[in-house]
Amino acid sequence: MTATAPPATPSAALTGKPAKEAVRAHRRARLRRTALPYLLLAPALITFGVFKAYPVVDSLLLSFSTGSGTATRAAGLANYRRLLDDPLFWTALRNTGEILVVQVPLMLGLALLMAVGINSVLVRWRAVWRLGVFMPAVTGLVATGVMFAFLLKRDDGAVNWLLDAAGLPTVDWLGEPFWARMSVVLVLTWHYTGYNAVIYLAGLQGIPRELYEAAMVDGAGPVRRFTAITVPALRPVLLFTVVLSTIGTLQLFDEPYVLTGGGPDNATLTVSMYLYQNGFRYFDFGYASAIAYALTLLVAVLGAVQMRLVGDKDR
Amino acid sequence: MIPNKLRGWPLTFLLAALTGFSVAPFYWLLISTTRKDTEIFDWPPHLLPGGGLGDNLHRLDQKVGLLRVLGNSLLVAGIQTAGALVIALLAGYAFAKFRFRGRTLLFALLLSTLVVPEQVMLVPLFKMMTSFGLLDSYQAIILPGLCVPFAVFLMRQSLTSLPDELLDAARVDGAGELRVLWSVVVPVVRPVLAALSIFLFLGSWNQFVWPLIALRSPDMHTLPVALATLYGNQATTDYGAILSGTALSTLPMMVLFLVLQRQFISGLLAGATKG
Numbered sequence: 001m002t003a004t005a006p007p008a009t010p011s012a013a014l015t016g017k018p019a020k021e022a023v024r025a026h027r028r029a030r031l032r033r034t035a036l037p038y039l040l041l042a043p044a045l046i047t048f049g050v051f052k053a054y055p056v057v058d059s060l061l062l063s064f065s066t067g068s069g070t071a072t073r074a075a076g077l078a079n080y081r082r083l084l085d086d087p088l089f090w091t092a093l094r095n096t097g098e099i100l101v102v103q104v105p106l107m108l109g110l111a112l113l114m115a116v117g118i119n120s121v122l123v124r125w126r127a128v129w130r131l132g133v134f135m136p137a138v139t140g141l142v143a144t145g146v147m148f149a150f151l152l153k154r155d156d157g158a159v160n161w162l163l164d165a166a167g168l169p170t171v172d173w174l175g176e177p178f179w180a181r182m183s184v185v186l187v188l189t190w191h192y193t194g195y196n197a198v199i200y201l202a203g204l205q206g207i208p209r210e211l212y213e214a215a216m217v218d219g220a221g222p223v224r225r226f227t228a229i230t231v232p233a234l235r236p237v238l239l240f241t242v243v244l245s246t247i248g249t250l251q252l253f254d255e256p257y258v259l260t261g262g263g264p265d266n267a268t269l270t271v272s273m274y275l276y277q278n279g280f281r282y283f284d285f286g287y288a289s290a291i292a293y294a295l296t297l298l299v300a301v302l303g304a305v306q307m308r309l310v311g312d313k314d315r
Numbered sequence: 316m317i318p319n320k321l322r323g324w325p326l327t328f329l330l331a332a333l334t335g336f337s338v339a340p341f342y343w344l345l346i347s348t349t350r351k352d353t354e355i356f357d358w359p360p361h362l363l364p365g366g367g368l369g370d371n372l373h374r375l376d377q378k379v380g381l382l383r384v385l386g387n388s389l390l391v392a393g394i395q396t397a398g399a400l401v402i403a404l405l406a407g408y409a410f411a412k413f414r415f416r417g418r419t420l421l422f423a424l425l426l427s428t429l430v431v432p433e434q435v436m437l438v439p440l441f442k443m444m445t446s447f448g449l450l451d452s453y454q455a456i457i458l459p460g461l462c463v464p465f466a467v468f469l470m471r472q473s474l475t476s477l478p479d480e481l482l483d484a485a486r487v488d489g490a491g492e493l494r495v496l497w498s499v500v501v502p503v504v505r506p507v508l509a510a511l512s513i514f515l516f517l518g519s520w521n522q523f524v525w526p527l528i529a530l531r532s533p534d535m536h537t538l539p540v541a542l543a544t545l546y547g548n549q550a551t552t553d554y555g556a557i558l559s560g561t562a563l564s565t566l567p568m569m570v571l572f573l574v575l576q577r578q579f580i581s582g583l584l585a586g587a588t589k590g
Contacts, residue, residue, distance in 0.1 A: 037415040044467060047458070050443075051461070052462060053424070058439035124323060129331070129334050133330075135341065135572065139569075140520065140565065141539075142521075142564070143521075143564045147558075149546070198580055199583065261547075279441070280528055289439075292432065292438070296432055299430060299432055
């Protein structure tokens with residue numbers, strides 16, 4: 001040990017270890033500290049990269065290729081051109097759109113009503129209602145589909161019994177194109193209304209009671225209080241649920257798959273089901289990928305439009 | 316002016332009706348499960364349970380191999396939940412408590428896949444699993460569900476508010492990083508982990524499209540896939556068996572929900588306020 005070398009770290013001075021080794025130890029410690037976050041992230045990044053990021057990119061590349069199975073070749077924009085001229089794709093898109101336009105407002109309106117009810121101090125046994133309406137949200141999609149396929153049967157389904165018992169005309173729920181779509185709407189509404197109601201409930205509980213009290217002193221009735229206080233305060237939460245439900249409905253697959261199999265006469269064929277058919281029934285991966293990317297584009301555009309329409313009013 | 320005592324009743328009735336609408340299908344399902352195949356669609360409908368449950372379950376077992384299918388579902392959901400929790404905890408901790416190169420970019424990349432429809436990944440995943448020779452295996456179902464960006468996001472959110480001093484104090488006391496994670500971080504986020512594990516389990520238990528694609532042999536089927544194939548086979552529709560399978564796939568989640576509803580709803584709310 002030479003006298004000219006100053007101790008590099010306090011620990012070197014204390015332990016009397018050679019300075020060079022102390023420097024090295026210090027570096028190792030620093031390296032360990034820089035490497036640590038990457039080590040912590042490694043499992044997430046590896047699984048993310050392999051099973052999420054890579055498929056997203058691969059799908060885009062595939063959408064520019066053609067051929068069935070794994071024997072593919074470059075095809076430029078052929079898949080996308082075919083998409084534009086494919087009547088079945090447009091049917092699927094129209095079905096999905098029709099279900100979306102009826103279902104999302106219906107469900108979110110009901111959910112808001114539910115949340116206001118459960119939040120109201122005047123209402124009795126609130127815990128029971130909260131539990132009951134949220135229960136469908138934990139049911140699996142396949143279980144829901146099977147359950148309703150039987151409930152909606154034309155001749156001996158329970159829903160038609162009820163209609164008949166009430167003296168109303170019965171409906172061929174799953175056999176008529178229009179009613180088949182309405183059946184999908186009904187099932188989706190049953191499944192997700194309570195879920196959205198609980199989200200609204202969280203928003204409602206963030207509104208200070210004093211606001212309502214002040215409005216009552218000023219003579220505002222329940223409707224005015226709802227439109228002037230509740231709705232504006234809930235705007236971010238409303239936006240969140242509108243965007244989420246829109247995305248969810250655009251990706252609709254399980255319910256119509258189990259409920260109607262896309263029928264009758266393709267009346268409930270959705271974009272996702274059409275993608276599935278092309279990819280895994282005809283093994284046309286290129287075309288399926290083009291449908292997938294058309295769907296992505298649709299989701300992105302609709303999401304952005306909704307953000308702009310609803311979100312910007314605040315600023 | 317309505318007297319104060321009566322003012323809550325209209326809303327109460329409305330909520331009762333909506334609750335009835337929500338719960339009635341389950342009641343019908345449970346009653347049907349206990350009825351003979353021929354009684355399920357009787358008129359007038361049966362309102363009380365019958366004695367057909369054992370028979371229905373027996374036929375269901377013969378058709379899909381009940382224990383095997385249930386076991387598959389439990390195994391997949393269990394491993395996926397545990398794996399996704401650990402991965403999300405580690406990643407969330409890194410994102411919340413360390414500054415490092417590429418932090419913002421990586422986090423944004425992770426979140427950006429939230430808006431990509433799940434269907435986009437189906438074809439590439441299928442190709443990938445085919446070339447790995449993993450089709451029709453547990454790995455094929457479990458692996459893609461291990462990284463859940465939403466779970467990472469939620470973990471990060473709940474860890475940012477954890478004071479750095481707490482971590483540093485443990486480090487000064489000579490705790491290694493793993494020990495800091497285990498004895499300081501984990502206890503703090505235990506409620507979040509609980510809520511998240513319920514949600515991950517629910518999602519995994521109910522997943523359908525990907526297992527439908529990746530699984531070929533009936534031996535490997537999870538409960539939803541078995542149910543769908545049983546139901547899709549219209550020629551031999553056995554209502555009693557199908558409905559008891561449906562009830563069986565719903566029951567664990569129902570029980571879990573009723574027991575843990577507080578965590579359930581708090582988990583949901585944690586997700587909801589992220590907007």
